[in-house]
Amino acid sequence: MPTKITALTREQRLKIMATLTAAQVQALGEFTRFTILSRFHTRHYLHNTDWVFQGVQVDPWYHMAHAHRGTNLYCDCGRRLKNQFILKSRRTGQVLMLGSAHFAQHAAIPYQVVREIQQGLNAINLYVDRVLVAYQRGQRFPHALYERVVQQHGFAGREQSVFYQRCNLFDQVDLPLLADDVARLRRLLRPDKPRLSPAEKQERYQATLTNWEELAQLVRAFQLRLSQLNLTPQARHRIMINARNYALHRRxxxxxxxDRNEAATLTLTKLRAQVELKLQEISFYAQVTVQHPDQQVEKLHQRAVQMLNKHGRKLVRSRQFGVAEAQTLLA
Structure with missing residues (x-):
């Protein structure tokens, strides 16, 4: 593994990106998004500020400029963005959509914090550049090795880690893993793996907590949008209670x-159980919002289906009374 990594120039990056499939470009964008999410949730960049990190959107086609395929992302100042960060004020509830370069200017976030965030983004960009260089050299994903690890349950307990998500994502589009990641994958095949170090245990715990937070955020987004629709308070309350009961059914x-503070006090086993509950709750909201006419609800429904797929779940159709009642209330 090289000790010094040199970033690609814009021209070099564009030349390699032009050889990728649309699915591979999308995968690099998704990799960037979930890695940024992981960094914000585990490093608590905004802990001592007035702002709460609400999420991030990544434009995988940013490099295409005028030949842009998807929806452009913009900073509140009007500048087109590759990474759009969503921040909410703890004090006023104001929501900002910014590029990281404008954190200090628009949100008065201290320079030292902004610098730390920028360093994290630079590290992610350098990783992507290394993947692109490896791809250009003809390297591809080690499917056989990955399949052996999966068959031997080498990822047991690591399903929520960034490493597993990266492997799963790159496997689908045949992007290469870097040498240190391939070595890490091989270590999962060892039958006599040493016990996890405290640092590895903490990494696993933080990955699970981050996953729970992402799921909880989507549930809150559904609840917020329902509160903005023309429903009675009683109807909104019934839907929320039905969603929770659906998640707790047969447990x-x-x-x-x-909330997160409560989740952070749980053991890893109990936290994993809470992740399962959130997935069930998201399944409920996905079922009751099928073909809903509200555009924002439809977008949330699509995010829910994507989230379920990401965790290996399929959207089921339950006949439980709570699901039927919620569908009636939303009709």
Whole structure:
């Protein structure tokens, strides 16, 4: 592994990107998005500021300029963005959509914090450049090795980690893994793997907590949009209660985690159970919003289906009373 990594020039990057398929370009954008999410959730960049990190959107086609395929992303100042960060004020509730370069200017975030965020983004961009260089040299994803690891359950307990998500994503579009990642993949085949170090245990825990936060954020987005529709307070309350009961159905332990601070006190096993509850809750909202006429609800429905697919779940059609009642209330 080289000790010094040199970033590609814009021309070099564009030349390689032009050889990728649309699915590969999308995959690099998704990799960037979930890696940024992981960094923000684990490093708590905005902990001592007035702002709460609400999420990030990534434009995988940013490099195409005028031949742009998808929807452009913009900073609140009007500048087109590759990465659009969504921040919400703890004090006023104001929501900003910014590029990282404008954190200090528009949100008064301290320079040191902005610098740390920029360093994280630079590290992600350098990783993408290394993947592009490897692809240009003819390297592709090690499918056989990955399949052996999966068959031997080498990712057991690591399903929510950034490493697993990266492998799963790159496997689907045949993007190469870097040498250190291939070595890490090989280590998962060892039958006599040493016990996890405290740092590895903490990494696994943080990955699961980050995953729970992302799922909880989507549930809150559904609840927020429902509160903005022409529903009675009683109807909104019934839908939320039905969603929670649907998640808790057939579970002996009826404990339901309400917020991140509470989730962060749980053991890894209990936290994984809460992840499963959130997936069930998202499945409920996805079922009851099928073909809903509201555009924002439709977008949330699509995000829910994508989230379920990401976790290996399919959108089921339940006949439970709570699902039918929610569909009636939303009709």
């Amino acid at each position: 002996q332990n009826k404990y339901y985690c309400l």
